[in-house]
Amino acid sequence: MTNKELFENKDELMNKEIVIKGWIRNHRKQKEFGFIDFSDGTCFKHVQVVYDEKLNNFSDVQKMHVGCAIEVIGNVVKSVNPKQDFEVSATSITLLGDCPEDYPIQPKKHSREFLREQAYLRPRTNLFQAVFRVRSVASFAIHKYFQERGYVYFHAPLITASDCEGAGEMFHVTCFDLENVPKKDGAVDYEKDMFACPASLTVSGQLEAESFALAYGKTYTFGPTFRAENSNTRVHANEFWMVEPEIAFCDLKGDMEIMEDMLKNVVHYVLDNCKDEMEFLDKFVENGLIEKLTKLVSSKFNRITHKECIDILQKANIKFEFEPKQGEDIAKEHEKYITEYFDGPVFITDWPKDIKAFYMKQNPDGETVAAVDLEVPGAGEIMGGSQREEDYEKLVARMDELGMEKDTLDWYINLRKFGGCVHSGFGMGFERLLIYLTGIDNIRDVIPYPRTPGNCEF
């Protein structure tokens, strides 16, 4: 029986015998009895196991350290501790897997930096037990949301010969022995590599997802993406997961409706399905977390243009570190101000084209594109989307203007030729959502085994 089943059926199990297997998270010993804080990891709550010297291996049990795997046979009984619904009075405790006294995860507060070094053990702590279960449940909430609405889940290729954003920060993928890269006429002989061309790890599945949107109407990706950025910040990782929905016959307005609906839905699902975890995070990581998220679910999302946003910022009676300017990007401090100004989430639309990607729909003003960023209180930008340029000529002209290489993207351009239509999509960095959902402020602590510059352990 799992701890989860035990908690769910505690009333029926009262005074019945059960068998449970799991780990000692804490062990308080008295001369004639002892308490084991027991967890099998199937739910956030721990089970209190009590035993006394009637156990025939009492002295051995008293020697069992934190971290040991054990099997407990015992009876579910009312607890003398009013905070607990029940406890398990052990009739037998068997050691299944020993653990030495110098086990790194002791029942005390460890720093997150220390726990990162013990990444393979940290899911055994309350904090990471909560965080990675939220990660799992939020993943499912996303799949459930899209699948129930008829979206086709699209597995974007990770190894790619094209470069979505036109940016250069991609990891190379090769079979070559780096000690001895084959050359021909002085240049790398890519003909000899696995794909007979230079290959990289994708930064986005969006372009390929568009081909699915134009076949299935609605599609979404949910998979890993990579950035070869040498950024040691709290929000950058070299490997992270993205959700990228793409919808045919949908304009920017429709796109925003989906963004809003999806976010509210996922947040609601996590609040509903991770009650214990969220209460823990609210108490120990971000006070007011549950209130913040509950408020989001019931709030009206505001909609302003980038121009209106800059106007508001410029009129603000506040000295910003970066002066807000028309035609330019906004900074973290501006995002913060604007969500406080509206006291809620804000969609900012119609961004200057020069700070946005080539595939975004050019507005009639010639200066802006039909792009949108969603800013939420307490986190700033949480996702971004756009209507895609469906006009073949305009797309090609923009790519030429930016000096982009069109050869590897001819298929993408052709999507505009073969029954192209108005379509839109957005991208959500999954870890950015998790930071918002958990209150954890470092991306390294919402990824099981984070990859950041200099870190590729485990």
Place this chain on the structure above:
Amino acid sequence: MTNKELFENKDELMNKEIVIKGWIRNHRKQKEFGFIDFSDGTCFKHVQVVYDEKLNNFSDVQKMHVGCAIEVIGNVVKSVNPKQDFEVSATSITLLGDCPEDYPIQPKKHSREFLREQAYLRPRTNLFQAVFRVRSVASFAIHKYFQERGYVYFHAPLITASDCEGAGEMFHVTCFDLENVPKKDGAVDYEKDMFACPASLTVSGQLEAESFALAYGKTYTFGPTFRAENSNTRVHANEFWMVEPEIAFCDLKGDMEIMEDMLKNVVHYVLDNCKDEMEFLDKFVENGLIEKLTKLVSSKFNRITHKECIDILQKANIKFEFEPKQGEDIAKEHEKYITEYFDGPVFITDWPKDIKAFYMKQNPDGETVAAVDLEVPGAGEIMGGSQREEDYEKLVARMDELGMEKDTLDWYINLRKFGGCVHSGFGMGFERLLIYLTGIDNIRDVIPYPRTPGNCEF
């Protein structure tokens, strides 16, 4: 309104006006009227749109090619064709996105080889529309199965410095300019690379998943994995998706129960939720497909040891190309024979240790390991699993025996020291499942954008 909604509510919509947007899949023109085979991709079935010369743009509509995106306003009416529940009698047809006459996807039979070259357009064909929807629905079935049973979804790292199988076929990941790899004392200066060490793309998330099993009890991965094999077969790709569940306090017997239950559950879910797609695949790809799968769901999975398997093969009154031998691997022809012999799925357990991975639990006989392969009729091996060696000393001894480098795997070995326990898991190549589910015989045709030697397009 989507086609899916239209089919689901056809009775209530009868004689009502609707607006639909999608693509022309076929267009039959008569002098005074025309028929458009219309699809918006939201369901497998197409909608028949009929129009006549009362349309004020009748002559323009008649010129619309296959592939065009259109908007149709019309009334849902009874069809004269008894095979159709309804048709849409158009009062207005508007061109949304043009398509030239030389559009590659015409309403005729295209070879799969040709369609691979048009991978960005092939989901618009009936065959691939079916295959990739099955891929999406099967993905969700897998998530749903594990989430409903309390498994924590684990995102394994893809960039890794360790090598799960001890095999060498991994892609290198680097930020180095391959034209000019930095060297120090004649060797590659990995200190200068992003992770300050040699990095590769993972071949399996299992080892890391074990750390989650020992924290959460039950976990599963579902993500991409990579093999740098130069294999041009119908079942090998360089990039594919794997499902890798891992369960604590579970032995090989329990592992097999989960493998059987999960497979039946996923197959059942796909049969239930892709009826039209599966009927199409049954009719045009593999006759008897639905019967094969239905039979699997209700069949008893047989269990034999590898030794018993070889005994049966050796006694078989048949001349195999490869002679079955005790202590050796079995070939495709043997897999086929054994599933026919039992007329159903067969678990083969307790394999010779020398042909299996280092982490598998060593049986007391000193010769075999607690490994299992599941063979299914018509496909052979569909998944493989094992109980993991939980004994620290035995694991280390086996790694030494195999000459394995233990430094990057010290954390994995330590999982045996810190409350290690009996645990098991298995791996299922997702594309292998899809080949089985769809009857498609080439892995290139169940991956949206396959990566195989020489192919990295799109």
